Amino acid sequence: MMPALTAEETRQRENETQFDGPESSHPLDIELSNELAREIWSALNTEAAE
Amino acid sequence: MSDFALVSSPEQMRDGYLCDLFAANGSVADLDDLKKRVAAFCELAKHFVSTIPGNRYTGEDVVFEPHSIRLMIGRFQRDAFGVQRLWNELGQRSSAGEQSEARTEELKEQILSLGIRVGTPKPRKTRIAAVFSLWMCVFRPVSLNYKASSDDKAAAMFSAAVNFWICRMYLSKFGEVLGGAAFTEHIKRVAHDFTYRDVSLSSLEMLYCGMFKPTPGQE
Numbered sequence: 001m002m003p004a005l006t007a008e009e010t011r012q013r014e015n016e017t018q019f020d021g022p023e024s025s026h027p028l029d030i031e032l033s034n035e036l037a038r039e040i041w042s043a044l045n046t047e048a049a050e
Numbered sequence: 051m052s053d054f055a056l057v058s059s060p061e062q063m064r065d066g067y068l069c070d071l072f073a074a075n076g077s078v079a080d081l082d083d084l085k086k087r088v089a090a091f092c093e094l095a096k097h098f099v100s101t102i103p104g105n106r107y108t109g110e111d112v113v114f115e116p117h118s119i120r121l122m123i124g125r126f127q128r129d130a131f132g133v134q135r136l137w138n139e140l141g142q143r144s145s146a147g148e149q150s151e152a153r154t155e156e157l158k159e160q161i162l163s164l165g166i167r168v169g170t171p172k173p174r175k176t177r178i179a180a181v182f183s184l185w186m187c188v189f190r191p192v193s194l195n196y197k198a199s200s201d202d203k204a205a206a207m208f209s210a211a212v213n214f215w216i217c218r219m220y221l222s223k224f225g226e227v228l229g230g231a232a233f234t235e236h237i238k239r240v241a242h243d244f245t246y247r248d249v250s251l252s253s254l255e256m257l258y259c260g261m262f263k264p265t266p267g268q269e
Contacts, residue, residue, distance in 0.1 A: 028068060033219050037101040039229075040211050041204065043237040048203035 067093045071123075072178065072220055074131045078124045087123050088116075095192045098212050106202075111195045118191035125188075129167045130181045136161065137171040167251060175224050176262055179217040180254035186213040187249045210244030217258065225264035236261060 070090035076083040096109035137158065144154040162169045168177060190209040199205035214236075221227050239257055243249050 028219055028223055032222070033215075034101045036218060037098050037211075037215050038103060039233070040215050040237070040240070041098075041102050043234065044207045044211055044241060045202075045204040047237055047241040048207065 066090070067097075068216070068219055068223070071216070072182070074134060077135070078120075078127050084120065084123065087127075088119050091119060091123065091191075094216055095212050098215055099194070099208075107194060107198060111198045113193045113195055115189075115191045115193075118189040122185045122189040122191050125185045126182050129185075130173055130178045133161070133166060133169060134171040134173070174255075175221055175264070176258040177251075177255050179220055179258045180251055182220070183213050183217055183244065183254045183258075184249060184251050186216075187244055188247050190247075207241060207245055210240050213244055214240045218261075221258060221262045225262060228261045228263065232261060 067090035070086050071094065073087070078084045078087065092112075092114055095112050095114070099107045099109060099112050140149075140154050140157060143149050144151055168181060173181075186209065192209050192212055194202070194205045194208045199208075204211075218227050236257065243253065243257075
Protein backbone atom coordinates (compact mmCIF):
# COMPACT_ATOMS: atom_id res chain seq x y z
CA MET A 1 0.00 0.00 0.00
CA MET A 2 1.24 3.47 -0.85
CA PRO A 3 2.30 5.38 2.30
CA ALA A 4 0.42 8.56 3.12
CA LEU A 5 2.08 11.76 1.94
CA THR A 6 3.34 14.29 4.45
CA ALA A 7 2.15 17.88 4.15
CA GLU A 8 5.47 18.88 2.62
CA GLU A 9 5.37 16.01 0.14
CA THR A 10 1.83 16.97 -0.79
CA ARG A 11 2.84 20.60 -1.42
CA GLN A 12 5.78 19.41 -3.49
CA ARG A 13 3.55 17.06 -5.48
CA GLU A 14 1.07 19.86 -6.07
CA ASN A 15 3.82 22.12 -7.38
CA GLU A 16 5.06 19.36 -9.67
CA THR A 17 1.62 18.95 -11.21
CA GLN A 18 1.16 22.62 -12.06
CA PHE A 19 -0.68 23.17 -15.33
CA ASP A 20 1.58 23.85 -18.28
CA GLY A 21 -0.80 24.03 -21.22
CA PRO A 22 -2.44 21.34 -23.33
CA GLU A 23 0.44 21.30 -25.82
CA SER A 24 2.62 19.59 -23.23
CA SER A 25 0.62 16.37 -23.33
CA HIS A 26 1.84 13.22 -25.01
CA PRO A 27 -0.17 10.56 -26.86
CA LEU A 28 -2.21 8.06 -24.95
CA ASP A 29 -1.01 4.46 -25.10
CA ILE A 30 -4.11 2.71 -26.43
CA GLU A 31 -3.01 -0.78 -25.37
CA LEU A 32 -2.19 0.36 -21.87
CA SER A 33 -5.51 2.15 -21.60
CA ASN A 34 -7.36 -1.00 -22.70
CA GLU A 35 -5.41 -3.05 -20.17
CA LEU A 36 -6.16 -0.47 -17.50
CA ALA A 37 -9.90 -0.71 -18.24
CA ARG A 38 -9.76 -4.49 -17.86
CA GLU A 39 -7.78 -4.21 -14.61
CA ILE A 40 -10.22 -1.70 -13.14
CA TRP A 41 -13.25 -3.83 -14.00
CA SER A 42 -11.62 -7.02 -12.73
CA ALA A 43 -10.59 -5.36 -9.47
CA LEU A 44 -14.05 -3.90 -8.94
CA ASN A 45 -15.55 -7.36 -9.50
CA THR A 46 -13.24 -8.70 -6.82
CA GLU A 47 -14.19 -5.83 -4.53
CA ALA A 48 -17.90 -6.43 -5.15
CA ALA A 49 -17.54 -10.12 -4.35
CA GLU A 50 -15.96 -9.46 -0.94
CA MET B 51 -23.83 10.37 -30.76
CA SER B 52 -21.59 8.80 -33.35
CA ASP B 53 -21.59 5.15 -34.27
CA PHE B 54 -19.95 2.66 -31.93
CA ALA B 55 -17.67 1.46 -34.73
CA LEU B 56 -15.77 4.74 -34.49
CA VAL B 57 -13.93 3.48 -31.43
CA SER B 58 -12.05 1.03 -33.64
CA SER B 59 -9.71 3.86 -34.58
CA PRO B 60 -6.88 4.12 -32.03
CA GLU B 61 -6.02 7.60 -33.27
CA GLN B 62 -9.50 8.91 -32.49
CA MET B 63 -9.43 7.19 -29.15
CA ARG B 64 -5.94 8.47 -28.33
CA ASP B 65 -6.09 12.13 -29.14
CA GLY B 66 -9.68 12.72 -30.09
CA TYR B 67 -12.27 11.79 -27.52
CA LEU B 68 -10.13 12.39 -24.45
CA CYS B 69 -8.90 15.75 -25.75
CA ASP B 70 -12.43 16.80 -26.73
CA LEU B 71 -13.76 15.96 -23.30
CA PHE B 72 -11.03 17.84 -21.43
CA ALA B 73 -10.59 20.73 -23.87
CA ALA B 74 -10.11 24.04 -22.06
CA ASN B 75 -11.01 26.06 -25.14
CA GLY B 76 -14.56 26.43 -26.37
CA SER B 77 -17.79 26.72 -24.47
CA VAL B 78 -20.58 24.28 -23.70
CA ALA B 79 -22.96 27.18 -24.32
CA ASP B 80 -22.17 26.50 -28.00
CA LEU B 81 -24.37 23.55 -28.99
CA ASP B 82 -21.81 22.11 -31.42
CA ASP B 83 -19.12 22.28 -28.73
CA LEU B 84 -21.40 20.56 -26.24
CA LYS B 85 -22.33 17.85 -28.75
CA LYS B 86 -18.66 17.15 -29.40
CA ARG B 87 -17.95 16.73 -25.71
CA VAL B 88 -21.03 14.57 -25.14
CA ALA B 89 -20.10 12.35 -28.10
CA ALA B 90 -16.55 12.03 -26.77
CA PHE B 91 -17.79 10.98 -23.36
CA CYS B 92 -20.22 8.44 -24.82
CA GLU B 93 -17.56 6.90 -27.08
CA LEU B 94 -15.18 6.58 -24.15
CA ALA B 95 -17.84 4.84 -22.05
CA LYS B 96 -18.66 2.47 -24.90
CA HIS B 97 -14.99 1.79 -25.44
CA PHE B 98 -14.61 0.89 -21.77
CA VAL B 99 -17.41 -1.68 -21.98
CA SER B 100 -15.86 -3.19 -25.10
CA THR B 101 -12.73 -4.07 -23.10
CA ILE B 102 -14.62 -6.22 -20.58
CA PRO B 103 -13.47 -9.81 -21.22
CA GLY B 104 -15.69 -12.44 -22.78
CA ASN B 105 -17.73 -9.99 -24.84
CA ARG B 106 -19.98 -9.76 -21.83
CA TYR B 107 -21.40 -6.43 -22.93
CA THR B 108 -21.67 -4.36 -26.08
CA GLY B 109 -22.04 -0.64 -26.57
CA GLU B 110 -25.78 -1.22 -26.76
CA ASP B 111 -25.76 -2.28 -23.11
CA VAL B 112 -24.52 1.12 -21.95
CA VAL B 113 -27.39 3.30 -20.77
CA PHE B 114 -26.78 7.04 -21.06
CA GLU B 115 -28.67 9.72 -19.19
CA PRO B 116 -28.49 12.73 -21.55
CA HIS B 117 -29.49 15.37 -19.01
CA SER B 118 -26.95 14.11 -16.50
CA ILE B 119 -24.21 14.05 -19.13
CA ARG B 120 -24.99 17.62 -20.14
CA LEU B 121 -25.04 18.85 -16.55
CA MET B 122 -21.87 16.93 -15.65
CA ILE B 123 -19.92 18.33 -18.61
CA GLY B 124 -21.23 21.84 -18.03
CA ARG B 125 -20.27 21.94 -14.37
CA PHE B 126 -16.91 20.28 -15.02
CA GLN B 127 -16.05 22.85 -17.67
CA ARG B 128 -17.27 25.72 -15.50
CA ASP B 129 -15.24 24.65 -12.48
CA ALA B 130 -12.08 23.46 -14.21
CA PHE B 131 -11.70 26.15 -16.85
CA GLY B 132 -14.11 28.95 -15.94
CA VAL B 133 -11.52 31.18 -14.28
CA GLN B 134 -9.05 30.55 -17.11
CA ARG B 135 -11.64 31.71 -19.68
CA LEU B 136 -12.57 34.72 -17.60
CA TRP B 137 -8.90 35.69 -17.30
CA ASN B 138 -8.54 35.43 -21.07
CA GLU B 139 -11.61 37.63 -21.55
CA LEU B 140 -10.34 40.23 -19.08
CA GLY B 141 -6.92 40.17 -20.74
CA GLN B 142 -8.42 40.75 -24.16
CA ARG B 143 -10.49 43.68 -22.89
CA SER B 144 -7.45 45.17 -21.24
CA SER B 145 -5.36 44.76 -24.39
CA ALA B 146 -8.11 46.37 -26.46
CA GLY B 147 -8.06 49.38 -24.15
CA GLU B 148 -11.61 48.76 -22.91
CA GLN B 149 -10.44 48.81 -19.31
CA SER B 150 -7.23 49.65 -17.50
CA GLU B 151 -4.76 47.04 -16.30
CA ALA B 152 -5.31 48.25 -12.75
CA ARG B 153 -9.07 47.67 -13.08
CA THR B 154 -8.40 44.23 -14.59
CA GLU B 155 -6.23 43.23 -11.63
CA GLU B 156 -8.81 44.62 -9.23
CA LEU B 157 -11.52 42.51 -10.86
CA LYS B 158 -9.34 39.41 -10.69
CA GLU B 159 -8.77 39.93 -6.98
CA GLN B 160 -12.49 40.37 -6.41
CA ILE B 161 -13.30 37.24 -8.38
CA LEU B 162 -10.77 35.14 -6.47
CA SER B 163 -12.24 36.33 -3.18
CA LEU B 164 -15.60 34.78 -4.07
CA GLY B 165 -14.52 31.31 -2.96
CA ILE B 166 -14.81 29.71 -6.38
CA ARG B 167 -14.16 25.95 -6.31
CA VAL B 168 -11.12 26.16 -8.63
CA GLY B 169 -9.94 29.73 -8.19
CA THR B 170 -7.00 29.70 -10.56
CA PRO B 171 -6.49 30.25 -14.28
CA LYS B 172 -3.87 27.48 -14.21
CA PRO B 173 -5.40 24.47 -12.47
CA ARG B 174 -3.20 21.48 -11.79
CA LYS B 175 -3.86 18.36 -13.84
CA THR B 176 -4.79 16.49 -10.69
CA ARG B 177 -7.35 19.14 -9.81
CA ILE B 178 -8.85 19.02 -13.30
CA ALA B 179 -9.17 15.24 -12.95
CA ALA B 180 -10.67 15.66 -9.48
CA VAL B 181 -13.29 18.11 -10.73
CA PHE B 182 -14.26 15.71 -13.50
CA SER B 183 -14.57 12.85 -11.01
CA LEU B 184 -16.55 15.02 -8.59
CA TRP B 185 -19.28 15.83 -11.10
CA MET B 186 -19.35 12.34 -12.53
CA CYS B 187 -19.85 11.00 -9.00
CA VAL B 188 -22.71 13.45 -8.51
CA PHE B 189 -24.56 12.82 -11.76
CA ARG B 190 -23.60 9.17 -12.53
CA PRO B 191 -24.51 9.65 -16.18
CA VAL B 192 -23.93 6.07 -17.35
CA SER B 193 -25.04 2.64 -16.24
CA LEU B 194 -25.36 -0.86 -17.64
CA ASN B 195 -28.66 -2.18 -18.93
CA TYR B 196 -30.25 -3.91 -15.95
CA LYS B 197 -31.44 -6.95 -17.86
CA ALA B 198 -27.95 -7.57 -19.25
CA SER B 199 -26.18 -6.94 -15.96
CA SER B 200 -28.56 -8.10 -13.22
CA ASP B 201 -26.25 -10.98 -12.22
CA ASP B 202 -23.09 -8.83 -12.33
CA LYS B 203 -22.19 -7.59 -8.84
CA ALA B 204 -19.86 -4.93 -10.21
CA ALA B 205 -22.50 -3.45 -12.53
CA ALA B 206 -23.58 -0.94 -9.89
CA MET B 207 -20.04 0.47 -10.03
CA PHE B 208 -19.94 0.90 -13.81
CA SER B 209 -20.13 4.70 -13.70
CA ALA B 210 -17.42 4.76 -11.02
CA ALA B 211 -15.21 2.51 -13.15
CA VAL B 212 -15.57 4.66 -16.26
CA ASN B 213 -14.98 7.76 -14.15
CA PHE B 214 -11.70 6.46 -12.71
CA TRP B 215 -10.54 5.06 -16.05
CA ILE B 216 -11.10 8.35 -17.91
CA CYS B 217 -9.21 10.35 -15.27
CA ARG B 218 -6.28 7.95 -15.15
CA MET B 219 -6.04 8.11 -18.94
CA TYR B 220 -6.15 11.91 -18.82
CA LEU B 221 -3.35 12.06 -16.24
CA SER B 222 -1.29 9.51 -18.19
CA LYS B 223 -1.04 12.05 -21.02
CA PHE B 224 1.05 14.27 -18.74
CA GLY B 225 3.14 11.79 -16.81
CA GLU B 226 3.27 8.48 -15.02
CA VAL B 227 0.24 7.16 -13.17
CA LEU B 228 1.34 4.79 -10.46
CA GLY B 229 -0.16 1.34 -10.16
CA GLY B 230 1.31 -1.68 -8.43
CA ALA B 231 0.39 -2.29 -4.82
CA ALA B 232 -1.26 1.11 -4.56
CA PHE B 233 -3.75 0.14 -7.27
CA THR B 234 -5.66 -2.13 -4.89
CA GLU B 235 -6.04 0.72 -2.44
CA HIS B 236 -7.15 3.05 -5.23
CA ILE B 237 -9.81 0.54 -6.31
CA LYS B 238 -11.18 0.45 -2.76
CA ARG B 239 -11.50 4.23 -2.92
CA VAL B 240 -13.28 3.95 -6.27
CA ALA B 241 -15.66 1.28 -4.96
CA HIS B 242 -16.62 3.39 -1.97
CA ASP B 243 -15.98 7.08 -2.71
CA PHE B 244 -16.90 7.08 -6.40
CA THR B 245 -20.31 5.60 -5.67
CA TYR B 246 -21.01 8.34 -3.13
CA ARG B 247 -22.62 11.52 -4.45
CA ASP B 248 -21.34 13.75 -1.65
CA VAL B 249 -17.64 13.16 -2.29
CA SER B 250 -15.30 16.13 -1.74
CA LEU B 251 -13.02 17.76 -4.28
CA SER B 252 -10.05 17.83 -1.91
CA SER B 253 -10.21 14.09 -1.18
CA LEU B 254 -10.40 13.31 -4.89
CA GLU B 255 -7.48 15.61 -5.59
CA MET B 256 -5.41 13.93 -2.89
CA LEU B 257 -6.20 10.56 -4.47
CA TYR B 258 -4.90 11.74 -7.84
CA CYS B 259 -1.92 13.60 -6.33
CA GLY B 260 -0.91 10.36 -4.66
CA MET B 261 -0.76 8.39 -7.90
CA PHE B 262 0.48 10.95 -10.44
CA LYS B 263 4.09 11.73 -11.26
CA PRO B 264 4.41 14.26 -14.09
CA THR B 265 6.86 13.75 -16.91
CA PRO B 266 9.82 16.16 -16.38
CA GLY B 267 9.37 19.16 -18.61
CA GLN B 268 5.76 18.23 -19.36
CA GLU B 269 4.13 19.05 -16.06
